[in-house]
Amino acid sequence: MDKFELSEIRISRRALLVGTAVSAVGIAFGVRASAAPAAPRPGSRGAAAAKADSDVAIGVWVVIRPDNSVLIKVPQAELGQGALTSVAQMLGEELEVRWQDVRTEFYQPSVNIALNNVYVWAATLSSLGIESLFDPTRVAGAQIRAMLISAASDEWGTPVDHLIARNGRVIDQGGGRSIEYARLAALAAKKPIPDPKLVKLKRPVDWTFIGKSVPRIDIPSKIDGSAVYGIDVRLPGMKYASVQQSPVFGGRLKSFDEKAIPANAGILKVVKISAGKSGLNEAEAGWGVDYGMDDAVAVVADDWWTANRALRTLPIEWSEGKFAKSSTAAIAHELVYALEHPPLPFPPVRVQGDAVGALKSAHKVLEAEYWVPFTEHAPMEPLNCTALVTADSVEVWTGTQFADEALRIACHYAGLPPSKGRLNLMLCGGAFGRRINSDFVGQAVQIAKTMPGVPVKLLWSREECFHRGYNPPITVTRFKGGLDSSGNITSWMSNSAGGRAPDQTYGTGRMVQTFPNIRIDYQQIETPPPFGWKRGVAFTQQTWMNMSFIDELAHAARKDPYEVQLSLLNPDKVPKDFEKRDLEVSRIIKQRRVLVAVAEIARWSDRVPSGYGKGIAVHDMSYWPEDQATAAAAIAEVHIDVHGNVSVTKLTIALDCGPVINPDAALAQLQGGAAYAISDLMFAELTIADGRVEQSNFNDYPVLRLAQMPKIDVHFLKSDTPPHGLGETAVPLTMSAVVNAIFAAGGPRIRQLPIKHAKLQAA
Structure with missing residues (x-):
């Protein structure tokens, strides 16, 4: 058996409350917003020896405060994943500060846009x-440290190589003197920025923050209730708006009769919102097609409940458009037709060998059809945005996953250039991809534009969130697999059809399993709703299907699924002409390593009682041939009782993600991903009738409860690769392992999600 080595990071499961174009390294600061220094004290060599009486910005990343605390600007949204903490750890590692002196705040997107990212x-x-951000933040920290040391060198007349930085101070190693950063900041801010190629980064063995579970910056305020999310924003004189969009995707507003609203104190106005850009996918941002937003109507009032009640009584007439008669059944029929009669001559996603010929000569052939429905992101915090528009400015307060793009959208609807805009990034109560699109930002700005100088908070009702999402596509995949007389897989064929979306073919084609003959096809049809990215992206759609069909083939061959997976992870069988072959081989080696590790850790070969089962899966989040990503393997353990109730009892994950910045936050990410995956497996389904989404709230779109959460055992393997993300990894991985475990427990083969469609019973 292959060997594996665990790092010293051993994490026990914690309560869910506690966690749930990249540039080159050569960066330079573009802003010199330094505060004026205080007057020098008697006996000092200059202004640097006196503590500044105000904040001093050193470049765009860091502000040194008079109390010697360090404020780090974080260019990431905080969705609960710990970005505020992890980014501060990486930069603070090189800056050499005390963790108790670290403060964070979100970056300002207008600065980032003005300075070209x-x-x-x-x-x-x-x-x-x-x-x-792993390299850029550390380089930035090292550059600022060097500038502070240079300032101390000037202050003392001591050579730079005699000085070191520790715990927020510069120390003279020969003379025993030390000086706080706060006394050096004003002088340091005027220093030339060191060449990023010349700054020396700390060795991993010397890290004091990276790899440590330092206290999460965002947790205390979330526990005591002082955290401010977008929904919590309060501004003087603020008004509130509730919105209703076309109930059918692509519909247009014909008319509304605001006179029909019953007279009610507090109602201020009714606003028409015009269809337009939604952000992210627009070509200007380099993301391809903008799926847009539809016409809408908003009611503005002194409070949101008054606005929402009035909106419900407002007679609105819609032109429902081409999707008016759309239904889930009709879409499913069209998808199947597309598999058999491709609407466009799509080239194959992947072809290797002669899969058709190998299937014809196979000793045994298996065929299966898998389905995944439309699903909703379902963040707990409803969509919201507060906007303030004047003749020459626009300012918004919102939680978004792409603040630069949200600001561009705000300025677009305000009719102003980005230089006239400001976005205040707020904490997000969940996102999962939904807050990438900025439709709610565009709507809020359109409303506020009709009330110049008045801040207006737009808050979507929960029903509006469910009815008007940007959802990953409904998808069907037909598999064919061939086995020889020894039970070896000789042919793998899959043909998928999905709703409208950008390229989703990586979900089907980026498997690393080395089948001797393979053909993968993908078709697409036009469907409502508009496409949106969701946690796990196309891998959440497809990986569980791929892993389950491998499991089917293993059982048909009467072989251990683990041994079959291991045999398919064979770097020697990667064709010599495979695109980026070296990277593909590296992916296979990493996946094989984590697979071996998880099988040993979770004691895969141990027998389990009747009604219990284990399922295994291995996966990485590599999108394109040039990508490297976290490799992870999982074993899920499930129980099916005599009534057919399924419970996931344990999930074991082994992964290679490179250096783990904050093990506690990483564990929380994996726990949250697993919970999200099980929730999708068990419950997630949006259905459409007469062009409308039928689900409206958590009563008919339930999510996983705390009591249904399994025990999660996570093992990070030692690795000398650069760090890779893991926020999405657990979603497709968990889904894959669980569906295989259900079959092993005596349940049926799950080929359609959610699993409520399957008839489950104990073995």
Whole structure:
């Protein structure tokens, strides 16, 4: 058996409350917003020896405060994943400060736009935050440290190589003197920025923050209730708005009769919101197609409940458009037709060998059809945005995963350039991809524009959130697999059809399993609702299908699924002409390593009682041939009682994600991803009738409860690779392991989600 080595990081499960274009390293600061220094004290060599009486910004990343605390600007949204803490750890590691002196605040998107993305990576998506900011933040910290040391050198007349930085002070190693950063900040801010290629970064063995579970910065305020989310924003004179959009995707507003609203104190006005850009996917941002937002109507009042009640009584006439008669059944029929009669001549996603010929000569052939429905992101905090528009400015307060793009959208609807805009990034009560789109920002600005100088908070009702999402596509996949007389897989064929979306083919084609003959096809049809990214992206749609069909083939061959998976992870069988072959081989080696590790840790070969079962899966989040990503493997243990009730009792995960910045936050990410996956498996389904989403709230779209959460055992393997994200990894991985475990426990093969559609019973 292959060997594996665990790091010293051993994490026990914690309460869910506690966690639930990248630039090169060569960055430079573009802002010199330094405060004027205080007057020098008697006997000092200059202004630097006197503590400044106000904040001093050193570049765009760091502000040194008079009390010697350090404020770090974080260009990431805080969704509960711990970004405020992890980014501060990486920068603070090189800056050499005490953790108790670290403060954080969100960056200002208008600064980032003006300086051509000086913060390097400011979108919170695709688990790329840590990976993209690992080098830039450390280099920034090292540059600022060097500037502070240079300032001390000038102050004391001591050579730089005699000085070191520790715990927020510069220390003279020969003379025993030390001086706080606060006394050096004003002088340091005027220093030339060191060449990023010349600054020396600390060795991993010397890290004091990275790899440690330092206290999460965002947790205390969330526990005591002082945390301010977007929904909590309060401004003097603020008014409130409730919105209703076309109930059918793509519909247009015909008319409304505001005179029909019963007279009620507090109602201020009714506003028409015009269809337009929603952000992220627009070509200007480099993301392809903008799926847009539809016409809407908003009622503004002195309080939200008054606005919402009035909106419910407002007679609105819609032109419902081409999706007026759309239904889940009709869409499913069209998807199946697309599999058999492709609407466009799509080239195959992946072809290797002769899968068709190998299938014809196979000793045994298996066929299966898998389905995944439309699903909702379902963050706990409803969508909201507060906007203030004047003739020459626009300011918004909101939680968003892409603040730069949200600001561009706000300025677009305000009719102003980004230089006239400001976005205040707020804490998010969940996002899962829904807060990438900025439709709610565009709506809020359109409303506020009709009330110049008055701040207006737009808050969507929960029903509006469910009815008007940007959802991942409903998808069907047909598999065919061939086995030889020895039970070896000789052919793998899959053909998928999905609703409208950007390229989703990586979900089907980026498997690393080395089948000798493979053909993968993908079709697409036009469907409501508009596409949106969701946690786990196309892998959440497809990986559980791929892993389950491998499991099917293993059982048909009467082989251990683990041994079959291990045999398919064979780097020697990667074709010589495979694109980026070296990277593909590296992916296979990493996946094999974590698979071996999880099988040993979770004691895969141990028998379990009747009604219990284990399922295994291995996966990474690599999108394209040039990508490297976290490799992870999981074993899920489930129980099915005599009434057919399924409970996931334990989930064991082994992963290689490179250095773990904050083990506690990483564990919380994996726990949250697992919970999200099980919730989707058990319950998640949006259905459409007459062009309308039928689900409206958590009563008919339930989510996982705390009592249903399994025990989670996480093991981070030692690795010398750069860090990779893991916020999305657990979602497709957990889904895959659980569906295989259900079959092993005596349940049916799960080929349609959610599993409520399956008839479950104990073995």
